[in-house]
Amino acid sequence: xxxxxxxxxxKKAQPIGQTKxxxxxxxxxxxxxxxPVAEEILxxxxxxxxxxxxxxxxxxxxxxxxxxxQPSLFHYFKNKKEIFRAVVTDTVExxxxxxxxxxxxxxxxxxxxxxxxxxxxxxxxxxxxxxxxPFQFPELTEESHPEFxxxxxxxxxxxxxxxREGEKHGVFVFNNLEIVTQLLFSLGESTxxxxxxxxxxxxPHQVADTTADLGLRAVLTHPRRVSTIRRQxxxx
Amino acid sequence: xxxxxxxxxxKKAQPIGQTKxxxxxxxxxxxxxxxPVAEEILxxxxxxxxxxxxxxxxxxxxxxxxxxxQPSLFHYFKNKKEIFRAVVTDTVExxxxxxxxxxxxxxxxxxxxxxxxxxxxxxxxxxxxxxxxPFQFPELTEESHPEFxxxxxxxxxxxxxxxREGEKHGVFVFNNLEIVTQLLFSLGESTxxxxxxxxxxxxPHQVADTTADLGLRAVLTHPRRVSTIRRQxxxx
DNA sequence: ATTATCTATAGATCTATAGATAATGC
DNA sequence: ATTATCTATAGATCTATAGATAATGC
Numbered sequence: 001x002x003x004x005x006x007x008x009x010x011k012k013a014q015p016i017g018q019t020k021x022x023x024x025x026x027x028x029x030x031x032x033x034x035x036p037v038a039e040e041i042l043x044x045x046x047x048x049x050x051x052x053x054x055x056x057x058x059x060x061x062x063x064x065x066x067x068x069x070q071p072s073l074f075h076y077f078k079n080k081k082e083i084f085r086a087v088v089t090d091t092v093e094x095x096x097x098x099x100x101x102x103x104x105x106x107x108x109x110x111x112x113x114x115x116x117x118x119x120x121x122x123x124x125x126x127x128x129x130x131x132x133x134p135f136q137f138p139e140l141t142e143e144s145h146p147e148f149x150x151x152x153x154x155x156x157x158x159x160x161x162x163x164r165e166g167e168k169h170g171v172f173v174f175n176n177l178e179i180v181t182q183l184l185f186s187l188g189e190s191t192x193x194x195x196x197x198x199x200x201x202x203x204p205h206q207v208a209d210t211t212a213d214l215g216l217r218a219v220l221t222h223p224r225r226v227s228t229i230r231r232q233x234x235x236x
Numbered sequence: 237x238x239x240x241x242x243x244x245x246x247k248k249a250q251p252i253g254q255t256k257x258x259x260x261x262x263x264x265x266x267x268x269x270x271x272p273v274a275e276e277i278l279x280x281x282x283x284x285x286x287x288x289x290x291x292x293x294x295x296x297x298x299x300x301x302x303x304x305x306q307p308s309l310f311h312y313f314k315n316k317k318e319i320f321r322a323v324v325t326d327t328v329e330x331x332x333x334x335x336x337x338x339x340x341x342x343x344x345x346x347x348x349x350x351x352x353x354x355x356x357x358x359x360x361x362x363x364x365x366x367x368x369x370p371f372q373f374p375e376l377t378e379e380s381h382p383e384f385x386x387x388x389x390x391x392x393x394x395x396x397x398x399x400r401e402g403e404k405h406g407v408f409v410f411n412n413l414e415i416v417t418q419l420l421f422s423l424g425e426s427t428x429x430x431x432x433x434x435x436x437x438x439x440p441h442q443v444a445d446t447t448a449d450l451g452l453r454a455v456l457t458h459p460r461r462v463s464t465i466r467r468q469x470x471x472x
Numbered sequence: 473a474t475t476a477t478c479t480a481t482a483g484a485t486c487t488a489t490a491g492a493t494a495a496t497g498c
Numbered sequence: 499a500t501t502a503t504c505t506a507t508a509g510a511t512c513t514a515t516a517g518a519t520a521a522t523g524c
Binding site (some may be wrong): 257258259260261262278295296306307309311315409 | 511
Binding site for chain 3 (some may be wrong): 258259260261262263264273307308311333418
């Protein structure tokens with residue numbers, strides 16, 4: 001099992017302002033960050049994978065960006081694929097956590113769906129940890145990354161659940177549960193695609209609100225209820 | 237300028253049933269198709285790029301799949317990037333053509349939008365020529381492929397135009413024209429992502445109809461009008 | 473003569489391993 | 499002794515060029 005915090009070792013408390021003595025051979029070009037090295041590697045790898053894809057990013061580029069020589073990566077990760085796996089895991093986990101927390105609120109279906117779309121969209125717009133849509137990565141298949149697709153299915157399940165509940169109580173109306181589940185799920189994810197390009201043109205809060213509004217209106221029996229639902233959903 | 241039909245040379249009419257004599261050195265492994273070679277190369281390249289990305293597909297793989305030796309590709313295309321460019325161009329062109337044709341119908345905004353979403357979705361679901369979402373390809377940037385992004389902007393413009401017209405006449409209502417334009421455009425495109433995985437679970441006609449329904453409901457002032465609009469939109 | 477292919481290969485990567493080395497820790 | 503790094507490099511690609519060759523066309 002892969003944990004998202006790579007460095008599991010107990011860290012001694014670090015007196016503030018004091019430069020910690022680093023054991024091991026010093027780096028050739030010493031541009032260190034405070035972050036644990038494995039996390040720094042993941043951060044730069046994530047950015048590079050997002051910008052150039054998995055196959056399009058070389059281990060040398062990752063190492064350079066992290067201030068290491070290329071072979072030093074393999075001290076922290078068995079191979080390039082394991083770097084990718086760790087990056088991918090970090091990406092979905094927060095959404096799963098959100099869904100777990102939400103379950104305890106026991107909101108009515110419409111409010112729950114609004115909150116889910118809004119959170120999902122906002123998270124994708126703002127979180128530095130986001131890799132991108134899985135469809136940007138042909139190497140991210142069900143066979144190679146079952147744990148990722150499993151988590152993703154949990155998210156889909158949440159959408160499907162709220163839609164089904166809402167329909168049962170007559171607040172939602174739609175054609176085909178499966179297709180609508182996929183469409184609403186994709187709606188948030190699709191934001192990623194265009195939002196990245198014009199980060200500064202839009203406020204992420206407004207993008208998230210507008211997306212949730214639009215998603216809800218699309219399935220509500222009485223679309224004008226959307227403003228009430230928005231109010232009931234509370235702040236971010 | 238790159239034309240989508242690569243082989244522009246005049247072809248002599250070919251008597252049916254007669255095997256045309258092929259000039260040039262015969263292939264090592266002779267698994268020829270009737271298709272012009274350049275088009276065959278594009279067809280297999282498109283499939284491979286979709287499945288494995290640009291950087292993840294080698295020219296050897298393309299050549300193998302087309303029944304040629306690797307260096308023979310460069311008889312038809314200057315380099316790997318030009319193969320990609322041709323594939324990409326073939327992908328958007330049909331949608332542009334559709335939009336041009338639609339302009340002549342002069343439909344009211346709601347019908348026009350319905351037809352656009354429905355066609356876009358159906359096209360993406362069924363057309364073998366589809367490469368995938370541009371966001372699957374980090375190498376497809378505005379700098380490297382301005383002609384592609386130009387065509388894509390024309391599609392966005394069509395969405396924006398219908399939405400603005402509809403709002404002016406009071407049939408549509410929404411928060412923010414720009415965001416909604418992007419969302420509806422992405423809606424059709426997002427279909428691609430999940431539809432590919434379960435091709436057999438869904439009928440593309442139903443996917444296209446359901447997507448157009450949902451998209452329209454999301455912006456209609458009176459969502460129940462959607463069934464009328466669907467009727468007015470005619471058959472596929 | 474022209475064309476479509478081939479074989480051979482240069483030169484540039486790219487991933488991962490082996491083993492040395494320069495720190496701290498005890 | 500342990501750790502984090504380094505250098506050197508093997509071995510496997512991968513793209514594209516050079517130049518030969520096996521067909522048809524005239």
